[in-house]
Amino acid sequence: MRLPMKHGYIIASVTTAILSVSASTLAADFPSEPIEIAVHTSPGGGTDTTARMVALTTKEQLDSNVFVQNRKGGGGSVAMSYLSEQSADGYTVMAVTPTHLFTMMRGNAPLSIDDIQGVARATDDPIIVMVRGDSDYQTLDQLVEAGQQGTIKWGGTQVGGVDHIAAMSFADAADMTVSYVPFDSGAEFAAALSRGDIDAAGLNISETRDQIDAGEFRPLAVMADERMGALPDVPTLAENGMDVSFSTVRGYVVLKDTPSDRLKILEEAMLDGMASDRYQEYLQGIGLDESSIAGAETWDQQLHRMYEAGEKTMTELDLMQ
Amino acid sequence: MPSRWKDLLPGLLLLAMVAVLFAVTLQFDTVPAAFAQGMQSSAMPQLILLLIAALALVMIYQGHAQGEEEKPTMSWRFWATSALLLSAVFLFERLGITLTTALTCFAIPLLWGERRITRVAIYSIATPVCIYLLFTHVLQLRLPQGVLSPWLS
Amino acid sequence: MEPILTGLSILADPIAIAVILLGTIIGVLVGALPGLSSSMAVALLLPFTIYLEPIPAISMLAALYCAGTFGGSITAILINAPGAPPAAATAFDGYPMAQNGEAGRALGMAAVSSVIGGILSLIVMVLAAPALARIAHSFGPPEYFALAIFGLSMLASISGKSPVKNLIGGALGLLIATVGVDLTTGVERFTFGIPQLYEGISFIPILIGLFAVAELLSQADVVDRAMDRITLKAIKLPSRDDFKKVWKTILRSSGIGTFIGILPAEGSTMASMIGYNEARRWSRNGDKFGTGEIEGIAGPEAANNAATGGSMVPTLALGIPGSATAAVILGGLQIHGIRPGSYLFENQPELLYSIFAAMLVANLVFLVFGLVGARLFSRISLIPRTFLWPTVFALCVVGAYGVNQSLVDVTIMLIAGFIGFWLKRYGFGAAPIIMGVVLGSLVENSLAQSLIIFDQDASRFLERPIALGFFLLAFLSIFAKPLSNGLKGLKRRRAVNGGHS
Numbered sequence: 001m002r003l004p005m006k007h008g009y010i011i012a013s014v015t016t017a018i019l020s021v022s023a024s025t026l027a028a029d030f031p032s033e034p035i036e037i038a039v040h041t042s043p044g045g046g047t048d049t050t051a052r053m054v055a056l057t058t059k060e061q062l063d064s065n066v067f068v069q070n071r072k073g074g075g076g077s078v079a080m081s082y083l084s085e086q087s088a089d090g091y092t093v094m095a096v097t098p099t100h101l102f103t104m105m106r107g108n109a110p111l112s113i114d115d116i117q118g119v120a121r122a123t124d125d126p127i128i129v130m131v132r133g134d135s136d137y138q139t140l141d142q143l144v145e146a147g148q149q150g151t152i153k154w155g156g157t158q159v160g161g162v163d164h165i166a167a168m169s170f171a172d173a174a175d176m177t178v179s180y181v182p183f184d185s186g187a188e189f190a191a192a193l194s195r196g197d198i199d200a201a202g203l204n205i206s207e208t209r210d211q212i213d214a215g216e217f218r219p220l221a222v223m224a225d226e227r228m229g230a231l232p233d234v235p236t237l238a239e240n241g242m243d244v245s246f247s248t249v250r251g252y253v254v255l256k257d258t259p260s261d262r263l264k265i266l267e268e269a270m271l272d273g274m275a276s277d278r279y280q281e282y283l284q285g286i287g288l289d290e291s292s293i294a295g296a297e298t299w300d301q302q303l304h305r306m307y308e309a310g311e312k313t314m315t316e317l318d319l320m321q
Numbered sequence: 322m323p324s325r326w327k328d329l330l331p332g333l334l335l336l337a338m339v340a341v342l343f344a345v346t347l348q349f350d351t352v353p354a355a356f357a358q359g360m361q362s363s364a365m366p367q368l369i370l371l372l373i374a375a376l377a378l379v380m381i382y383q384g385h386a387q388g389e390e391e392k393p394t395m396s397w398r399f400w401a402t403s404a405l406l407l408s409a410v411f412l413f414e415r416l417g418i419t420l421t422t423a424l425t426c427f428a429i430p431l432l433w434g435e436r437r438i439t440r441v442a443i444y445s446i447a448t449p450v451c452i453y454l455l456f457t458h459v460l461q462l463r464l465p466q467g468v469l470s471p472w473l474s
Numbered sequence: 475m476e477p478i479l480t481g482l483s484i485l486a487d488p489i490a491i492a493v494i495l496l497g498t499i500i501g502v503l504v505g506a507l508p509g510l511s512s513s514m515a516v517a518l519l520l521p522f523t524i525y526l527e528p529i530p531a532i533s534m535l536a537a538l539y540c541a542g543t544f545g546g547s548i549t550a551i552l553i554n555a556p557g558a559p560p561a562a563a564t565a566f567d568g569y570p571m572a573q574n575g576e577a578g579r580a581l582g583m584a585a586v587s588s589v590i591g592g593i594l595s596l597i598v599m600v601l602a603a604p605a606l607a608r609i610a611h612s613f614g615p616p617e618y619f620a621l622a623i624f625g626l627s628m629l630a631s632i633s634g635k636s637p638v639k640n641l642i643g644g645a646l647g648l649l650i651a652t653v654g655v656d657l658t659t660g661v662e663r664f665t666f667g668i669p670q671l672y673e674g675i676s677f678i679p680i681l682i683g684l685f686a687v688a689e690l691l692s693q694a695d696v697v698d699r700a701m702d703r704i705t706l707k708a709i710k711l712p713s714r715d716d717f718k719k720v721w722k723t724i725l726r727s728s729g730i731g732t733f734i735g736i737l738p739a740e741g742s743t744m745a746s747m748i749g750y751n752e753a754r755r756w757s758r759n760g761d762k763f764g765t766g767e768i769e770g771i772a773g774p775e776a777a778n779n780a781a782t783g784g785s786m787v788p789t790l791a792l793g794i795p796g797s798a799t800a801a802v803i804l805g806g807l808q809i810h811g812i813r814p815g816s817y818l819f820e821n822q823p824e825l826l827y828s829i830f831a832a833m834l835v836a837n838l839v840f841l842v843f844g845l846v847g848a849r850l851f852s853r854i855s856l857i858p859r860t861f862l863w864p865t866v867f868a869l870c871v872v873g874a875y876g877v878n879q880s881l882v883d884v885t886i887m888l889i890a891g892f893i894g895f896w897l898k899r900y901g902f903g904a905a906p907i908i909m910g911v912v913l914g915s916l917v918e919n920s921l922a923q924s925l926i927i928f929d930q931d932a933s934r935f936l937e938r939p940i941a942l943g944f945f946l947l948a949f950l951s952i953f954a955k956p957l958s959n960g961l962k963g964l965k966r967r968r969a970v971n972g973g974h975s
Contacts, residue, residue, distance in 0.1 A: 042517075042877065042878055043513075043514065043517030043518070043520075043802065045801070045805070046805070046808075048517075048805070049520070049805035049808065049809060052520065052521050053521075053809065055521075056521055056524065069463065069879070070878065070879050071879070072670070072673060072878045072879070072880065073669040073670040073671075073672055073673060073878070073880065073882075074669025074670070074672040075655070075672055075673075077669045077672070078669050078670060078880075081669075108669075153926065153927065158655065158657050158660060159656075159657070159658060159659055159660035160655075160660030161660075164660070179926055180926075181923055181926045181927060182657050182658050182919075182922075182923070183657075183923065184657070184919070185794065187792055187793035187794045187814075188794055190793075191611060191614075191792055191794065192614055192615070192927075194611075195611070195612070195614050197614045197615065197927050198927065207793065209813065210813060210815045210816070210817035210818075210821075211815070211816075211817075214817065278524065281810075281811045282808065282809055282811065284811050285807070285808040285809065285810060285811035285812055285813060286808045286813070287813055328900065328901075330900075331896075331897075331900040331902075335642065342649075342664070345664060346663075349661055349662075349663055350661045350662070351661075360658060360659075360921075360922050360925070361659065362656040362658075362659040362661035362663055363663075365652060365918045366649065366652045366663060366664070369645050369648050369649050369652070370649070372645050373642060373645045373646065373649070376638055376641050376642045376645065377642065379638050380636075380638045380639065380642065383636070383638060392899055393692070393695060393899075394695060395695060396694075396695050398694045398695055399691065399694040399695050401694075402690075402691060402694040403691065403694075403892070406687075406690075406691075406867075406888055406891070407888070409871075409888075410884070410885050410888055413871070413881050413884055414881060418871060418872060418875065421871075422867070422868040422871060422872075425864055425867055425868065426864040426865070426867075426868060429860070429863065429864040429867070430860040430861060430864060432694075433693075433694065433859070433860045433863075434860065435858075435860040435861075444861055444864075445864075448864070448865055448868055449868060452868055452869065452872055456872055456876070460510075460515075460518055462514075462518065462876055462879070463879075464872065464875065465875075465881060
């Protein structure tokens with residue numbers, strides 16, 4: 001299989017663009033070149049694997065190849081500067097996670113939230129307030145009360161990342177004191193929680209579905225607007241009067257100026273690809289369901305909302321530099 | 322340099338490095354005490370740097386009154402090879418990996434005294450081409466090709 | 475017993491056997507290319523496994539992983555360029571052996587000790603995987619901190635060079651590991667505004683630089699050896715006497731590897747370093763290590779392959795990868811709709827045993843491959859250096875680039891090469907630096923995590939028995955020799971006094 005590199009085609013496409021400006025915007029000839037998905041991590045992680053699954057299933061919907069290129073560094077800023085240097089022709093798609101949003105907020109990215117346009121969302125994994133199955137905290141109120149009187153040791157990933165901002169937003173809204181213990185991965189603090197090293201953690205269902213089913217972990221609340229299909233009995237933080245909604249999301253964006261007909265083609269191809277059995281099986285494997293998938297409109301709105309909420313928390317917590 | 326101080330040069334270089342990097346750690350951002358939770362980000366690097374400084378002093382002291390041991394010679398070939406590798410760093414971006422490795426594969430054998438020039442020429446073309454075919458077409462790993470990128474995918 | 479048999483029945487499936495063989499061969503070849511690590515090979519192959527059934531697919535990746543770990547030692551021995559981080563320790567004595575014209579003996583020993591280590595650990599896994607998973611689960615930040623301290627306690631003695639220089643090398647390694655965003659504060663350290671350093675310096679470019687590029691620079695001044703003299707000797711395999719000499723080392727390292735491997739950290743690299751260090755500590759020729767001692771190959775090789783099997787335990791049972799490659803295999807599980815976690819053992823035990831069966835096959839295949847190939851590969855050490863080293867350089871560049879597909883990593887590799895050359899010239903070895911890099915973030919992060927968990931009260935480390943055990947081992951590792959020397963001195967004095975009375 002031959003996967004030509006982009007640069008060659010950029011030169012080619014610039015030439016064609018000069019020859020026939022009007023023709024190049026016609027939907028009929030899009031995509032005529034391979035489409036790149038730029039990913040900000042090394043091969044093998046969750047974001048990379050998801051992108052490769054999406055590339056594989058989207059490719060089947062299009063005549064063109066779709067490939068993943070890893071552009072690691074700077075909490076997504078390497079991938080973002082790459083995207084910003086490309087022309088808004090829909091041939092460069094970028095995988096976006098909350099990490100990108102926080103990098104933008106800190107002003108470390110050459111792109112702002114208004115420079116990108118959501119195409120589709122591939123996974124949506126709300127953060128769940130979780131304690132051990134044999135914990136004294138039977139309800140969210142009990143946890144909050146304990147946190148108001150003492151300190152709750154809370155596990156999450158790197159300080160400054162989505163887990164941290166989510167935990168701090170929750171602590172802020174509930175007026176609790178949280179001592180944040182950062183770990184390398186979700187599986188690590190899930191293990192720490194089950195050992196009892198920490199009191200609570202913000203975990204995703206994808207990491208804990210089996211433990212919840214077995215009663216080893218007890219979900220107290222979901223950081224989302226609506227209850228999760230998989231956990232219909234677990235209330236949301238919104239129901240408890242806290243406007244805290246954070247999710248481990250992965251989706252895809254293009255530059256804002258991309259012609260709308262091309263955006264439409266990309267969105268449809270991605271959504272059709274994600275509807276395939278293969279992608280559905282993958283979602284199931286990571287503990288999610290089809291509610292993860294969303295089109296351009298929903299995804300773009302979610303990006304903006306998360307950006308605003310994150311910005312608010314970061315300003316309040318004095319994390320902006 | 323007094324020859325009776327063994328390891329004086331590496332010791333002083335290490336101390337200089339420690340001084341520079343320690344100054345850098347003072348420029349690290351500090352986080353609100355509520356997040357630092359006992360350890361600021363500069364704590365561990367500073368501890369390690371101070372440890373290196375202390376060990377470097379011990380090393381210099383141990384080398385006191387000992388002659389520098391015999392070191393392998395460093396001929397012009399070493400310096401030329403070093404210069405070649407350093408210039409390669411700047412060429413990778415421009416010329417791309419395949420073309421630059423072709424150049425190093427041509428230059429290094431000649432520099433090291435190889436005189437069969439046809440052989441070197443064939444070798445310097447064949448090696449990068451094989452690597453290119455293996456990585457780009459078998460392993461699907463795109464290499465940056467610089468000026469050659471319109472032709473090599 | 476039943477799940478074991480169901481798992482082993484994979485060996486009767488021709489498709490599964492075919493893909494396992496394919497995985498093994500790709501693994502050896504990929505592992506043998508400097509810089510092209512098995513983790514990258516697994517990542518690149520991942521999308522293709524989707525066309526297979528889950529169990530053959532995962533078995534293929536596991537076989538590739540096993541074989542890649544072995545393959546990494548081939549280049550470590552022949553050209554001082556470890557193909558994978560766990561093979562770094564093999565280069566310490568393997569490359570000097572190849573230079574002495576004993577490449578075949580070194581390669582043969584690497585193959586045999588790898589296979590013995592691999593198979594012994596797989597037997598332990600099959601018998602006791604669930605129990606081992608519980609041990610892995612009981613390791614929290616305090617236990618990791620103690621383990622890291624134990625690792626650091628070996629720094630002073632890890633190479634025959636001056637202890638102070640070893641410690642300086644170790645500290646430099648720790649310093650390299652602090653580059654990037656700090657986990658516990660989110661602050662950028664030593665990034666100098668380069669976004670590619672934000673996630674830290676990758677291990678592979680450092681490894682390739684310190685070993686292969688530094689050696690290339692030394693080779694610039696080497697006068698061509700007389701080739702004909704060593705031609706015949708180079709392809710000779712290890713003798714029976716060699717095996718008599720190393721069997722204890724192999725057994726010890728297999729034990730170390732099996733245990734360290736089940737701990738979810740950079741297990742195999744640490745295991746091979748500890749295996750090397752213990753081989754040195756117990757050997758009669760300890761001071762000759764680093765000059766081409768055959769026990770210095772058996773030690774790390776048995777350990778790192780034993781750890782490869784072990785690292786599948788935390789990966790499957792906890793979802794915490796035991797190594798970079800295991801992390802990618804984790805992705806492979808998810809592609810096939812398999813959720814790792816403690817319930818995987820209960821719900822799908824046969825999967826685990828199929829993986830072990832595949833690894834067993836991989837071990838047997840690369841034993842044959844390794845022994846037959848040893849004669850073939852050892853001829854690489856006979857290629858004139860004017861052609862060998864430029865090729866190594868070209869492969870190193872691509873290898874360093876490939877990990878993160880970043881040219882910054884190529885620059886890091888070259889800088890590491892120059893620094894490595896100068897350090898070697900002044901008597902600093904690569905071993906402590908590698909050890910420091912491996913343990914660096916583990917030490918700092920596990921300490922910070924432990925202190926938060928313990929409410930900043932360090933004395934609560936004493937409440938954790940496993941941590942206490944490792945602290946004790948660290949203490950023994952530093953002070954056992956001086957203490958035993960002191961005791962001997964005391965006994966002698968007593969004997970002398972006794973004689974008088």
